[in-house]
Amino acid sequence: MLKQMEGSRAVAEAVALCRPEVICAYPISPQTHIVEALGEFVKDGSLAPCEFINVESEFAAMSVAIGSSAAGARTYTATASQGLLFMAEAVYNASGLGLPIVMTVANRAIGAPINIWNDHTDALSQRDSGWLQIFAETNQEALDLHIQGFRLAEELSLPIMVCMDGFILTHAYERVDMPTQEQVDAYLPKYEPRQVLDPAEPVSIGAMVGPEAFMEVRYLAHAKQMEALKLIPAYAAEFKSVFGRDSGGLVHTYKADDAETMVVAMGSVLGTIKDTVDEMRAAGHKIGVLGITLFRPFPIAQVRAALQGAQRVVVLEKSLAVGLGGILATNVRMALSALPIDVYTVVAGIGGRPITMRSLHGLFRRAEQDDIDAVTFLDLNRAVVDKQLDRERAKRRSGPAAEAMLRDVGVVAAKLA
Amino acid sequence: MSFQPVKFYQTGTFTVGNRLLPPEERSVQAQAKRYNSINSGHRACQGCGEALGARYAIDAAMEAVDGQLICANATGCLEVFSTPYPETSWQVPWIHSLFGNTAAVATGIAAALKVKKQQGEPRNIRVVAQGGDGGTTDIGFGCLSGMFERNDDVLYICYDNGGYMNTGIQRSSATPPAARTATTMAVGAEPGNVFGQGKFVPAIAMAHEIPYVATATVADLRDLEAKVRRAMEIRGARYIHILVPCPLGWGTASNETIRIARLAKETGMFPVFEAEHGEVKSVLAIRHPLPVEEYLKPQKRYAHLFGKTPQVEVIARLQELADRNIRKYGLLDGGER
Known part of the structure; x- marks a missing residue:
C-alpha cells in the first residue's frame, strides 16, 4: 500500500510487520523516531506479544538484545553514532555468539567534535565486528532491507546492521510501498534459533575458548559471512517475487556500460550522484555509478566485475580513515588489486555537509582529467x-x-x- | 510415636544434622537428587567461597522453581573456572556474555520468557544473573541499576570476595578499607585500601526500593538457601549479596573459608539482613560478639596491621565500621526495631 510517510515511521512499521518479540530502546538522534513508533505499537497493543524495554544505555540495549535473542526471541534495536560506539563491546559479543539481532543504524557522525548529522563513520567503525552491514539508498529500500534483514540474520545466525542515512532518510517524508502482514508472513518464516537457553535442553553459551579452537570459531564466522554473498541475491530475488520490486542485493550499477570513470558510493548520496551522472552523460561524458548495498561481507567479486572496465574509479565516501584516507576506498582497492585502474578517495559529506550536484560536477570533471588528489576532501575550506x-x-x-x-x-x- | 520437635542447643554453629530436621527444612544439598547445577570437576581453587556460594544458591533456586531456570553469568572467576572449553560444570542453561552486562542480559532473557509465556509456553521459566563484586559493584553497576529501576523479573546474585581475584587480586569498590590488594599495596603511610571509599551495593539496591534485597555469607548456608527460596517466590527485581571468602586473595587457609565468613558476620564487619521494598525486615543476629581483630588476623591481606608495631588506630577505625553496622542494622538484638 502506497503511503507518504517519514522514513523512521516506515522502518518502524516494517519492523513491526516482522513480528519482533523483544525491542530495546535508548534514545539517540537520529534513530529515535523509529523506536518511539515501535514503543507506541507495543503500548497500544497493535504489536503483540512484544516486550518494549526502555534501557539505561546503548550498552544495555545490545546486552538485553543478546539475552533475549539467546532465549529464542526475535530481537530488534536501533542506534546511531556515539550509541553504536558505546555498545561496541556488546556488538562484537552478539556476533561472536551468533545471535541474529537486527539493528537499524541511523548513520551519524562520531565526535569529538560532537555532531548529530549524517555520515557513515559510525557503522564503518564496526566493519570488523562480525555483523552483516547493508546500506539503504532510499526509504523504500530501508524498509525492505529490514524485512530481508531478519530473514538473512536468522538463516545465518548472524546479526545485521541495516544502515540508513540519519536525517536524510530517517527524517525525510517520502512515498513508500508498505507491504501487508500477509506478504511479510509469506516471506519471513517463524524464528527457529540454532541455539536457545532452555531448561529442557541445557546448554552453556559463551564459554572461554583458548588457542586450540579460537581460530576455527572465528573462521566459521567468516565463512558464514561469505555464505551471505550467495544468500542475499537469492533472498532479494524471492523478495521480488513476493513484494513485486527490486530491493537489496549486493551492488547496483548505473549507466556503467562503456564508462571510463566509475563513481562508487553507498547510501542516499547515490541519488545525487545519479542525477549528476545523468547530466554528464547527456553532455557526452563516459561516466557511470556503482552503488554498494552490502558492505559486510564486502562483495569483492561483484565490485571487481563492475569496475574492471573503467579507467579510473572515484570512491565517494562519507567516512574518513584518519591517517589513511578512505574506508570504503580501501575496500574497493582490494577488489581491484592488480588491475591498472586509478582509485581516488573522495571524503565527502562528513558531519552532514551537503553534497551538492554543483560540487559533484566539478569533482567528476576534474577526476576525468586525473586532476584530483589521491585523497580528496570535497568542498574542504x-x-x-x-x-x-x-x-x-x-x-x-x-x-x-x-x-x-x-x-x-x-x-x-x-x-x- | 507422635512427632517430637527437636530442640538444638549447639553453640557456635548453625550446623544442624539434616537427619534430625523435618524434610522441608533440610538443605537442598542433603537430597540424593540434588540438582548439581554447578557440577564437580570445575577449576575453582581449594576452599573457594564463590564456588560454595554458587552451588548452594543456584541449587536452591533450581529447587524453588522446579528446575525451570536460566542463568546469566558475568565474566570472572565463576565463569572461568566453571567453563574450561570444552567442558562445562553447568547443568542449567547458562550464558556468559560480557563482564559488565549480566543484569541486562538477564533482563533480555526475562523479556523473551515473558513473550514466550504469552505465546503459550506452559512452563514458568525464571532467570538468575550472577557475578562477582567487580562485575556487580563496578563495571556492571549501570546495567544492574537499570535492571533494578525497571523492576525486571531477575534475581541478581553477587558473590562478593572483595576484589578482582580472577585478574590477580586488584581492588574493587567492594574491597574493604585497609585490605591489601595488588592495587592497594601494603606500603606507604596508609597501607592497604583507603578508608572512606567503596560502596555497599545492598544498600544501593534497597534505595531502588526493589521487592527484595538480602545479604548472606557462606557460613550460614541454610540461611542463604532460605533467602534464595524467598527471592524466587517474588516477581520483579531481587538482589542477594553473598560474602564469599577467597583463600587466594585474602590469604587464608583453604579450610578456613567458612570460619572466616562466620567471623565477618559475628564481628559485624558484614551485616546479614533481609529487606523488602527498601526497608530492612530481618537481620541475622550476632551470636557471639567478637572484636574485629578475630576476623582480620587470620587474613594475610590485613597482615600489615599486625606486624611488630600493630596499627591500633587502623584496627580501631575498622572496629568503628563494625560497630556502626551493629548499630545501624541492630545486629546484636536481632534487628528489634
Whole structure:
C-alpha cells in the first residue's frame, strides 16, 4: 500500500510487520523516531506479544538484545553514532555468539567534535565486528532491507546492521510501498534459533575458548559471512517475487556500460550522484555509478566485475580513515588489486555537509582529467584549516581547535541573513 | 510415636544434622537428587567461597522453581573456572556474555520468557544473573541499576570476595578499607585500601526500593538457601549479596573459608539482613560478639596491621565500621526495631 510517510515511521512499521518479540530502546538522534513508533505499537497493543524495554544505555540495549535473542526471541534495536560506539563491546559479543539481532543504524557522525548529522563513520567503525552491514539508498529500500534483514540474520545466525542515512532518510517524508502482514508472513518464516537457553535442553553459551579452537570459531564466522554473498541475491530475488520490486542485493550499477570513470558510493548520496551522472552523460561524458548495498561481507567479486572496465574509479565516501584516507576506498582497492585502474578517495559529506550536484560536477570533471588528489576532501575550506595551523604555530596554548575554527567560519545563520 | 520437635542447643554453629530436621527444612544439598547445577570437576581453587556460594544458591533456586531456570553469568572467576572449553560444570542453561552486562542480559532473557509465556509456553521459566563484586559493584553497576529501576523479573546474585581475584587480586569498590590488594599495596603511610571509599551495593539496591534485597555469607548456608527460596517466590527485581571468602586473595587457609565468613558476620564487619521494598525486615543476629581483630588476623591481606608495631588506630577505625553496622542494622538484638 502506497503511503507518504517519514522514513523512521516506515522502518518502524516494517519492523513491526516482522513480528519482533523483544525491542530495546535508548534514545539517540537520529534513530529515535523509529523506536518511539515501535514503543507506541507495543503500548497500544497493535504489536503483540512484544516486550518494549526502555534501557539505561546503548550498552544495555545490545546486552538485553543478546539475552533475549539467546532465549529464542526475535530481537530488534536501533542506534546511531556515539550509541553504536558505546555498545561496541556488546556488538562484537552478539556476533561472536551468533545471535541474529537486527539493528537499524541511523548513520551519524562520531565526535569529538560532537555532531548529530549524517555520515557513515559510525557503522564503518564496526566493519570488523562480525555483523552483516547493508546500506539503504532510499526509504523504500530501508524498509525492505529490514524485512530481508531478519530473514538473512536468522538463516545465518548472524546479526545485521541495516544502515540508513540519519536525517536524510530517517527524517525525510517520502512515498513508500508498505507491504501487508500477509506478504511479510509469506516471506519471513517463524524464528527457529540454532541455539536457545532452555531448561529442557541445557546448554552453556559463551564459554572461554583458548588457542586450540579460537581460530576455527572465528573462521566459521567468516565463512558464514561469505555464505551471505550467495544468500542475499537469492533472498532479494524471492523478495521480488513476493513484494513485486527490486530491493537489496549486493551492488547496483548505473549507466556503467562503456564508462571510463566509475563513481562508487553507498547510501542516499547515490541519488545525487545519479542525477549528476545523468547530466554528464547527456553532455557526452563516459561516466557511470556503482552503488554498494552490502558492505559486510564486502562483495569483492561483484565490485571487481563492475569496475574492471573503467579507467579510473572515484570512491565517494562519507567516512574518513584518519591517517589513511578512505574506508570504503580501501575496500574497493582490494577488489581491484592488480588491475591498472586509478582509485581516488573522495571524503565527502562528513558531519552532514551537503553534497551538492554543483560540487559533484566539478569533482567528476576534474577526476576525468586525473586532476584530483589521491585523497580528496570535497568542498574542504582549506583557509580555515590554514588559519588554525598558523595559530598553533604562533602560540603553544592555542586553545581548543574546533571552537576557534567555528569562530573563523562564522555563524551560518548570520550568513544566510 | 507422635512427632517430637527437636530442640538444638549447639553453640557456635548453625550446623544442624539434616537427619534430625523435618524434610522441608533440610538443605537442598542433603537430597540424593540434588540438582548439581554447578557440577564437580570445575577449576575453582581449594576452599573457594564463590564456588560454595554458587552451588548452594543456584541449587536452591533450581529447587524453588522446579528446575525451570536460566542463568546469566558475568565474566570472572565463576565463569572461568566453571567453563574450561570444552567442558562445562553447568547443568542449567547458562550464558556468559560480557563482564559488565549480566543484569541486562538477564533482563533480555526475562523479556523473551515473558513473550514466550504469552505465546503459550506452559512452563514458568525464571532467570538468575550472577557475578562477582567487580562485575556487580563496578563495571556492571549501570546495567544492574537499570535492571533494578525497571523492576525486571531477575534475581541478581553477587558473590562478593572483595576484589578482582580472577585478574590477580586488584581492588574493587567492594574491597574493604585497609585490605591489601595488588592495587592497594601494603606500603606507604596508609597501607592497604583507603578508608572512606567503596560502596555497599545492598544498600544501593534497597534505595531502588526493589521487592527484595538480602545479604548472606557462606557460613550460614541454610540461611542463604532460605533467602534464595524467598527471592524466587517474588516477581520483579531481587538482589542477594553473598560474602564469599577467597583463600587466594585474602590469604587464608583453604579450610578456613567458612570460619572466616562466620567471623565477618559475628564481628559485624558484614551485616546479614533481609529487606523488602527498601526497608530492612530481618537481620541475622550476632551470636557471639567478637572484636574485629578475630576476623582480620587470620587474613594475610590485613597482615600489615599486625606486624611488630600493630596499627591500633587502623584496627580501631575498622572496629568503628563494625560497630556502626551493629548499630545501624541492630545486629546484636536481632534487628528489634
